[in-house]
Amino acid sequence: MPHQSETRSISRRRALQLTGGLASAWILGCGATKPADEVPEIQYANHEILMLVYPRFTSLDLIGPQHVFALLGPEYKTRLVWKDRTEIVSDTGVPIRPTMTFSECRAKPTILFIPGGTDGTLAAMEDKQVRDFVADMGSQATYVTSVCTGSLVLGAAGLIRGYKATTHWLAMSVLEKFGAEATNQRVVVDRNRVTGAGVTAGIDFGLTLSALLKGDDYAQTMQLMMEYDPRPPFASGNPQVASAEAVELLTAMADPFLVDIDATLERIAAQ
Amino acid sequence: MPHQSETRSISRRRALQLTGGLASAWILGCGATKPADEVPEIQYANHEILMLVYPRFTSLDLIGPQHVFALLGPEYKTRLVWKDRTEIVSDTGVPIRPTMTFSECRAKPTILFIPGGTDGTLAAMEDKQVRDFVADMGSQATYVTSVCTGSLVLGAAGLIRGYKATTHWLAMSVLEKFGAEATNQRVVVDRNRVTGAGVTAGIDFGLTLSALLKGDDYAQTMQLMMEYDPRPPFASGNPQVASAEAVELLTAMADPFLVDIDATLERIAAQ
Numbered sequence: 001m002p003h004q005s006e007t008r009s010i011s012r013r014r015a016l017q018l019t020g021g022l023a024s025a026w027i028l029g030c031g032a033t034k035p036a037d038e039v040p041e042i043q044y045a046n047h048e049i050l051m052l053v054y055p056r057f058t059s060l061d062l063i064g065p066q067h068v069f070a071l072l073g074p075e076y077k078t079r080l081v082w083k084d085r086t087e088i089v090s091d092t093g094v095p096i097r098p099t100m101t102f103s104e105c106r107a108k109p110t111i112l113f114i115p116g117g118t119d120g121t122l123a124a125m126e127d128k129q130v131r132d133f134v135a136d137m138g139s140q141a142t143y144v145t146s147v148c149t150g151s152l153v154l155g156a157a158g159l160i161r162g163y164k165a166t167t168h169w170l171a172m173s174v175l176e177k178f179g180a181e182a183t184n185q186r187v188v189v190d191r192n193r194v195t196g197a198g199v200t201a202g203i204d205f206g207l208t209l210s211a212l213l214k215g216d217d218y219a220q221t222m223q224l225m226m227e228y229d230p231r232p233p234f235a236s237g238n239p240q241v242a243s244a245e246a247v248e249l250l251t252a253m254a255d256p257f258l259v260d261i262d263a264t265l266e267r268i269a270a271q
Numbered sequence: 272m273p274h275q276s277e278t279r280s281i282s283r284r285r286a287l288q289l290t291g292g293l294a295s296a297w298i299l300g301c302g303a304t305k306p307a308d309e310v311p312e313i314q315y316a317n318h319e320i321l322m323l324v325y326p327r328f329t330s331l332d333l334i335g336p337q338h339v340f341a342l343l344g345p346e347y348k349t350r351l352v353w354k355d356r357t358e359i360v361s362d363t364g365v366p367i368r369p370t371m372t373f374s375e376c377r378a379k380p381t382i383l384f385i386p387g388g389t390d391g392t393l394a395a396m397e398d399k400q401v402r403d404f405v406a407d408m409g410s411q412a413t414y415v416t417s418v419c420t421g422s423l424v425l426g427a428a429g430l431i432r433g434y435k436a437t438t439h440w441l442a443m444s445v446l447e448k449f450g451a452e453a454t455n456q457r458v459v460v461d462r463n464r465v466t467g468a469g470v471t472a473g474i475d476f477g478l479t480l481s482a483l484l485k486g487d488d489y490a491q492t493m494q495l496m497m498e499y500d501p502r503p504p505f506a507s508g509n510p511q512v513a514s515a516e517a518v519e520l521l522t523a524m525a526d527p528f529l530v531d532i533d534a535t536l537e538r539i540a541a542q
Contacts, residue, residue, distance in 0.1 A: 060337075070364060092349070097367075169498055203501070207504050216505065221507075223504075228470075228503055231475050241500075242492075243491065250496055
């Protein structure tokens with residue numbers, strides 16, 4: 001008799017006891033943000049998760065971890081953070097609105113997170129206001145984190161010097177410019193720095209961080225809820241297994257980006 | 272001498288010849304949408320990809336495939352489609368703006384795609400205007416597709432009757448109510464219906480569809496660019512491998528949702 005209301009009531013209570021966040025997300029919905037042009041009143045949580053957004057960031061870098069973080073429970077709140085609340089368009093054309101401004105962010109966030117991108121990421125790196133915000137929040141955050149080339153923004157803010165870190169495989173050589181130790185792993189945890197590899201690594205990254213915050217049992221239940229049982233249609237996800245032609249092609253395509261990084265770093269040094 | 276401009280110029284041309292979309296995305300950026308409140312002039316492409324969005328949809332269901340589709344090349348355009356352009360908030364609190372209205376969609380889209388969710392998905396199913404739009408576009412689309420419980424919206428629009436299909440593992444029993452053959456695979460391709468399992472299956476789904484549209488070589492290069500080399504931190508992604516407690520807990524949590532589905536279907540039948 002699985003659909004009796006008494007059974008449901010017990011299940012619901014038990015679910016809330018065991019995994020408050022997951023249960024509230026599934027049963028009640030976790031979309032607390034109202035669509036509105038006016039500035040909403042902010043209800044701060046014990047654990048603030050600050051996720052930087054910026055023009056032409058890669059939305060999948062953000063949304064993988066954001067999905068995981070949103071299920072951490074009501075004591076955690078995820079924020080999409082930018083200078084203002086003006087709509088931002090991602091590098092694949094997704095219009096997303098920031099939900100919190102730099103000046104509204106409280107001290108000591110639980111997570112500071114930076115997604116990657118290409119030219120948009122370089123523009124964010126070169127922006128002193130962004131670097132100052134990232135450096136300030138990074139100095140206070142419990143975890144300082146990134147996915148893909150988001151680690152370059154951490155690097156430009158001086159936050160990965162002396163740390164092991166990772167990034168998109170095409171940008172791995174850049175990390176040493178920031179004094180970081182480039183580490184070829186899907187997710188790299190070095191003290192409180194947690195960095196993920198390219199784009200889709202955000203899901204592995206998010207689950208790793210959720211286990212650090214709420215324990216393995218919780219993270220495993222989230223993984224089951226997200227049905228994260230990946231079955232890539234091809235063995236082509238890293239340069240060791242992909243075809244030589246694919247590696248050569250993308251390496252050639254990334255070359256102008258690497259040149260632009262050097263030029264950006266020179267301009268930052270001259271600021 | 273990898274950074275000589277002549278080398279870059281050759282690489283860029285070769286890249287464009289081989290994989291126009293990937294190259295333009297990487298080098299030029301592919302965010303063509305401008306952030307603006309005014310209705311922009313729509314430039315239709317040969318291949319229109321219509322991705323339904325609706326209040327409280329699951330943003331990761333959408334953004335995984337959207338990332339893949341955005342790299343298909345300049346002859347493809349991805350649209351976030353809703354009744355109007357009013358901002359929508361996802362079930363994890365991400366404010367996203369639709370980029371095209373139902374009435375602006377052209378006939379014969381290449382892909383019709385529906386993301387999943389929970390109560391928001393049921394509200395979309397129950398909305399006759401949504402069902403009519405989905406049924407109309409689905410009858411003309413080259414591929415009729417979904418991820419997660421998005422397949423329930425296809426079902427409510429009569430689009431999976433007599434087809435093999437999949438959905439989130441917790442909702443698998445619902446598919447037969449729509450006359451579909453529930454099929455426990457990560458991605459199910461039956462004629463022109465392509466459905467993905469829960470949430471994170473959207474990446475496997477997107478790469479599968481990109482291979483159907485542009486061939487295996489192209490999809491493999493996309494997979495490498497997205498660094499889709501998943502390393503789940505736990506073996507907990509499906510109910511066969513997860514702990515009995517996690518399966519029991521989520522099954523109990525999903526029970527009210529399954530009851531709500533039945534109630535929604537009854538109300539739809541009475542409309």
